Amino acid sequence: MSRIDALRETLEEPLLVTNLVNIRYLCGFDSSNAALLVEQDRVRLYTDFRYIDAAREVAGVEAVQTRRALVAELAETLTGRIGFETVLPYAQYETLRSGGIDLVARSGIVEKLRAVKDAGELEALRRACAVTDRAFERLLDVPFVGRRERDVAWDLVQIFHEEGAEAVWPEFIVGSGPTGSQPHGRAGDRKIGKGELVVVDAGCSVGGYTSDYTRTFATGPLDGRMRDAYEVVALAQDAALGGIRAGVSGVEADALARGIVDAGDFPGAMGHGLGHGLGLDVHEDPRLSTESKDILVAGNVVTVEPGVYLAGEFGVRIEDDVVVTADGIENLTGFRKDLVEVG
């Protein structure tokens, strides 16, 4: 069954898909300005001059050229009862509404389909992870001490490219010492010192699907507090990897790891959720966190990334990418996760 047919089975009225990643998922069309109107008997793909040639090559859809202000044109031409994705900016919602369309707010419909990966998607993710395994392996040969975080990040970009990544994230995290205690600290101008923890969070895409790995490296011998933090994060990740399977909720998965962090020497130090879905986007459904409303199903691909963050001191995070199965997980991440010393 095609993805558009799968979507149709869930629809109570035609759906106007405006999320560009959802459009790419449904019909393979990749642009910066498009809308897809999915009805039971037809599918129309709207885009402007810049992309219309590519739109005409998409199988199974009618390509319709619009002016650049696409939503304004849809407001003038569409009628009747139409569902819209609630990720739509309010201004565009107002434009559509003012045109007289009977709009129905629909949330997360395509995202729910995207959360369960098919064989082709899993293959792309496996390839992205294989590239990332090799890139992290080669990163061990890169000098850290005395160089800036941003220089190490750039080395990793080049390695990814050499290993066959089709694209890398716009920015990697390389957080040394206190930078690492900010979970999303950028790779900056700080010179990496000896005896520090360095959080490296990076990923690449193959066939449009992205990996998302984190490892925390040691630059020489660490003090006991750093080693303890690493150990508790590793234990927390083991517990989560051992407990995740279809039927477990996002809250339960998060608690598997958080319980171990909170019972150790650093209670409250895991300042973010355990993980998130991974696919065409780096962050997608389902969510593994204290706020999650999701229940895991087979075919979900999620990150498992507990961490400990001690403000002004250091951070530790260990992150794998896994496929959820009926009775456990398939871990797509092959790279080692013992505490590795880099130079």
Next chain:
Amino acid sequence: MSRIDALRETLEEPLLVTNLVNIRYLCGFDSSNAALLVEQDRVRLYTDFRYIDAAREVAGVEAVQTRRALVAELAETLTGRIGFETVLPYAQYETLRSGGIDLVARSGIVEKLRAVKDAGELEALRRACAVTDRAFERLLDVPFVGRRERDVAWDLVQIFHEEGAEAVWPEFIVGSGPTGSQPHGRAGDRKIGKGELVVVDAGCSVGGYTSDYTRTFATGPLDGRMRDAYEVVALAQDAALGGIRAGVSGVEADALARGIVDAGDFPGAMGHGLGHGLGLDVHEDPRLSTESKDILVAGNVVTVEPGVYLAGEFGVRIEDDVVVTADGIENLTGFRKDLVEVG
């Protein structure tokens, strides 16, 4: 006057700023999850655990830690009449509204401030353009013929890095032959041939501000139709550069170039607007196009990028970045724009 003070002068009620680039512009805080509530007597910066340490370092704001579902928490805590930015996703609008806030839709308020650059912003843009000048100059030494578009794009990424770019776009356009006829064709696996036109559209950021250049190169001698297309685009750009100044409308600026293209051998072949504002975002206000509602003012920074696109054949685009002044422009782009042959 601070940017937040300038914003205050335009406000009829407190404004909840949720566009992350607008937040960065107003107070320098850069994150993936934040909101800024600007009132006449106080400013609150909301963000979650991951960024709260950085938020506390921002001068002139009260940092408030929220849970990850930031807007849901705001809906529980805020009351009274509050403006919101209409770029807000509809779902978040609904969450805020259901909390009982008296919401007022406000469109483009911060964007209007951002469209007029101050001295520091112009300096960052000048530096980004200087790096881009050097990068394009060095690109002339890169072999094109026989290599894939994506290989040339990767060469340019590396050159940008060596020349001091702090970041480059996630993806550059290298459109050879027919790929170039799609204005936003990606750098793909096509091998670049001899005697072709190759559109290269790329940019980098310095201090957060981005350049945006396009040049179209020849790989060996071209046929007359290609040379004619290049010439008409160059003439169209000259006309636009000569006519743009404060007081000219976005529609008029666009017409300066479009009139020349449409009067030549390729009527209707300029399939997009003349240009767009440039700053923290690659595409911002004002817009130069047939659909624009903007009037240019001194301090705007815009791209001037006419093009000719012949489906299945080739494309030509020439793009400079310019500052609008009272009586004309300051062109930030130094790189040559005669028709250059590359190897």
